[in-house]
Amino acid sequence: MAPARPGLFNRFLNGVEWLGNLLPHPITLFALFSLALILASGIAAWFGVSVVDPRPEGAPGRSSDGMITVVSLLSAEGLQRIVSNLVTNFTGFAPLGTVLVALLGVGIAEHSGLLSAAMRGMVMSASKRMVTLTVVFAGIMSNTAAELGYVVLIPLAAMIFHSLGRHPLAGLAAAFAGVSGGYSANLLLGTVDPLLAGITQIAARIIDPGYVVGPEVNWYFMFISTFLITGLGAWVTEKIVEPKLGKYDPSEASVPLDQQAESLTAREKRGLWSALVAVLVVSGLLALTVVPADGILRHPETGAIAGSPFLHGIVAFIFVFFAVPGFVYGKVVGTMTSDKDVIKAMSTSMSTMGMYIVLVFFAAQFVAYFSWTNFGTVFAVKGAGALQALGLTGPGLFFGFILMCAVINLMIGSASAQWAVTAPIFVPMLMLIGYSPEVIQAAYRIGDSVTNIITPMMSYFGLILAVAVRYQKSLGIGTLIATMLPYTLVFLVGWSLLFYVWVFVLGLPVGPGAATFYPVGG
Template identity: 75%
Template sequence: MSSSASQQQNQQQPKRPLFTRFLDSVEYLGNLLPHPITLFAIFCVAILVLSGIAGYFELSVMDPRPEGAKGRAADGMIHVVSLFNAEGLQLIVTNLVKNFVGFAPLGTVLVAMLGVAIAEHSGMLSAAMRGMVMGASKRMVTVTVVFAGIISNTASELGYVVLIPLAAMLFHSLGRHPLAGLAAAFAGVSGGYSANLLIGTVDPLLSGITETAAQMIDPTYTVGPEANWYFMFVSTFFISITGAFVTEKIVEPKLGKYHDEEASEDLSNDKMGKLTAVEKKGLKFAGVAVLVVSALLAWTIVPADGVLRSANGTVSGSPFLKSIVAFIFVFFAIPGFVYGKIVGTMKNDRDVINAMATSMSSMGMYIVLVFFAAQFVAFFKWTNFGQVIAVGGASFLQDVGLTGPMLFFAFILMCGFINLMIGSASAQWAVTAPIFVPMLMLVGYAPETIQAAYRIGDSTTNIITPMMSYFGLILAVATRYMKNLGIGTLIATMLPYSICFMFGWSILFYLWVFVFGLPVGPGAATFYTP
């Protein structure tokens, strides 16, 4: 082919839109990153080498804590401690197991998942979700789908596996575009990942990491799983309403009218599975069990002499709040077993044990990730890198005058950007918390408030990053209804949700924290004072 012919052919090819090229770049750069587990292993090695270099040059900063404070050096300086020597090797090998088993999120998440497993494997969660979505009126179906997606986060991957395909089928059966249903459910499940009416498995996971990071500044500081509950409870309704608005006013009109010819397979059997009589009966008895459990829990904390109140009779710092993970287990396990007993999916203790064992077998990847993440967090703490970076960063923020709302807006945007590359909430927070929690504490903000801001940034970009673990599954479901759909189309469909969630949720955070001065959770402080 001649050069003139080649040039003519290139001129005939339409130039790809700038946004599409940007999405391709994000996907390409994200694919260059190794697996999160490998990433943490690399970080561990990097910390060792960098600590050796910093220790050789005696890198240090002025300790901002008052004289006599616990952990403050006699010379008033914070020095980087080298692990790249004999003492460092001894410290590492003698604490390898301790770092792993003592990692705060490990036990809490596993215990919570045991209870959720019973409710999930009995079929209760799936039936409740189907009943909620299919029982909604046509006028309320969109907001119900988004709301159900948010609530599904208490049960790990259930929303991705069950609700998103279900929502696409529901919209198709109603004569609406199935991708609009898929997008609405995806926005609730993933874009509203941190919002919920209940305290779920993500709460103890993040709070454990936050607590470890906060103890770099204050060794006695504790962060409970309920730390962000107030803010996330209200956020559930905000995300539901915003998600429904974006679906009906932006996404669905853009998608236009759907034609079955666009599908990659025959959709004639694309029917919704309605609840059977026995499933409805099971849900009713499970609902009664929920009320009974809730009443018993209320009896332990509501009365002034409640057995799970603190020694001085207050709720703050009480055994009740410190035992949230145990209550998550009970709250899901008992109703789940009652439902399973009614519908026949759980006949005896062996079925319950098998459900819990199956759930634990699926946590293998998480346990491996925790092993390496725990080592990284421990190394980072031992070297004092977190404190040195925090003090330097806090001084910089004070020098440039970046404080208050603008500081948190920048932090939320940064977390959202990092999430495009590291799709795991725990993996990202394990890396960033040891830096930003101490830094923002030194500027004057409480770890609970910092964690709430992080959760906004982490959640809002989940739906537009190919690095999110379930993105491939969502794409596969979408191509069922549009055979020529590509990854760019799916991301472009979800981008309006991401923008509206990021902007609106940040405004809600601003009003909550800086205008009304409300606590983000029970007993949670907004500002930190040493």
């Protein structure tokens, strides 16, 4: 019997679903936003909307008269610019190439079976005491390969918990919390890092045309966040979710529960060990280029890691770190015997990106129009002025920002779609009150992650529900969301506090070479 939902919570869930269903597809949303921007720019330009340019005199991009005025795209010149730049807006969109290149390497590792085998081996070899921690940790690590955690780990975790005499939905919840609630945490850089960094860089250049945001700029914070989310996820599972679920009654299942999780074969184990050796070899070779003081991938002038070819080429290393071990594993287990198999894996990986590429086309137009019209700067200056007038410029401001991102994520479940809409407004605005784009992006990633597990708008929510119904035929959307809500609340509070302590109490950078503050007027 599914637990009854409180009336208030029930109305909240219904409201989220209603609002989410009112919104069109993110692709349609960007198309509508682009049209709205064109119309709004014509109206704002007609009224002469303008602000004082916040950039110092002589700074790149500063207007000659010291004023920034909204530029109309609802004009002959605007139409000419739209038509002339339609293709270059798309092909020049920073996240597009970096994500596709990184995904080529991830595709080899995924289609060779390396990532699936590593995940299964990690979870199935864990002791009974450590299994919850391992499931959450494996979920977080699975984020390097898109749908793998949803398709492989979540059903596997439910099976393992059931085989241990524990409630299978507790295993499903723990895995779902790691895969989706801890989406932005990871020990490794994945495809989400260049994706968000590219959008952040475009937004930051509204204020500072030369600003560079690399994929690695949040790595330190996301690395330590992995351990926090692992611990919090395991604690919520064992102290809140599992006791609430109670003892599992197999008669509640909608199908016979005779399935068993498959252990790793001897060949798969050899493949994993071989892949580990490949990782160590690649790591050693890469270390030779950056560890020595005269390493060839250090900065050619300063000799430092900051601003070096190593950091600028981090996407290439993501590709190599997945592709080489993936191919070695595939060669050992027989899933990759020739170059044709490697090419097929990369091609298959690219074929899954069709929706993303269409989304990028429309998102790129929206972001470009936002920049051309000067709306980004106008909103940033007005917003920063309002925050200063209200005295909301201290580090505590980020708690509100994280919460806002978490709420928006209930309606727009795509990390890239939400950030493409909000970054051009909030990155410049918070830069103007003194915070760096890297710190702003790290805060966004917290809000974007924690509500993934309680929104039906998340693309894999239906898949998770289908797996859960196998174990409890009466389970509905509300029950699943109610089960996951404790993770959201604990992650939101715990992760936000870690952010505050890490950045503003300890003064630690969120990533290599990442500043905490932006020198306003500098």
